[in-house]
Amino acid sequence: MKKNLAAAIRRAIPFLTLFFVGSVAAQTPRLTLGVFPGVGSGQLESFEVLDRFLPFAQYLSAKSGAQVLLLPVRVPRQAMRTMIEGDTGYKLFFGPPVFAAEAIHRAGYVPIVVEQERIRGVFVVREGSKLQGIKDFTPATRIAMPVPTLLLSVLANDTLAQRELVPQPGARKYMASVESIVLALDNGLADVAVFRDLIAQKLMSSQPARFRIVGDTLDAPGFALIAHKMVPKELREKLRRASLALNKDPSPLALEARSGIKMSPFVTGRPDEFVALQRIMDAAKLASNK
Secondary structure, three states: OHHHHHHHHHHHHHHHHHHHHHHHHHHOOEEEEEEOOOHHHOOOOHHHHHHHHHHHHHHHHHHHOOEEEEEEOOOHHHHHHHHHOOOOOOOEEEEOHHHHHHHHHHOOEEEEEEEOOOEEEEEEEEOOOOOOOHHHOOOOOOEEEEOOOOHHHHHHHHHHHHOOOOOOOOOEEEEOOHHHHHHHHHOOOOOEEEEEHHHHHHHHHHOOOOEEEEEEEEEEOOOEEEEEOOOOHHHHHHHHHHHHHOOOOOOHHHHHHHHHHOOOOEEEOOHHHHHHHHHHHHHHHHHHHO
16 A cells, blocks of 8 residues: 555656646746847847847846746837737847837836947048038038938937038938948048947047047937836846846856847936937937928
8 A cells, every 4th residue: 555655656746846847937927038239230140149148138037037038129110010009029128229219108118227338429520621510510511420210310410400500401411331421421422420439439549640520419328128017017126136237247147148238337227318319209200201
């Protein structure tokens, strides 16, 4: 009798273990993290995004107690459309500030953390230009900048608008790449070029006698981790603490995560800075439709 009972218990143990593991897994929150590395890296293959950002998702999982599942996003407009329509498959999203601002404004997301380094553009001229500052720009000044939907152009155009400077039709020359903007300035097709400040600094250091900076654009928050409001507040706070801990954590997983995301340290995200950015973007859309 005792032998039969012991054998029955041994046979039952694997089933009890599976039941227990399944119950624990069912109780662990599962959060899908959508990742869009930005325009400069937007052509990355999905496996490259996985290689770069998987350690970040694993770190958030380990520190928050949630199961964070990584999903690379190749078509951000489509992702945004489904989010606005109420598809909350992406409980978390990591990406550029323009995307984050729209998701916060239109799709019920809230900021968790944002990179400490803000995004800013600069106005650059050739060394021999007579322009000494933005105050010298006129409506006829030809300005080469990225395509109008990109953040640098939004910031540059709002900077000009705040100075009540309205370029003449055709004076703004929108271009698809940094290389084409450099060529336009170098060849005299543009009087001024708009670059990200970090790119301009590299340009200045490599060829200091060729170009110079004559002014800054407004700035905007950097890349952000956002979460849908349906993620419980307590869990959002755990994710925030985990992201902030990543800044100085010496563990191997933290080092790998920091190396992959290639961002400046995280700070707590503030809703008001994304509200302000959304206002600038809305104003830019209205101006372009006139």
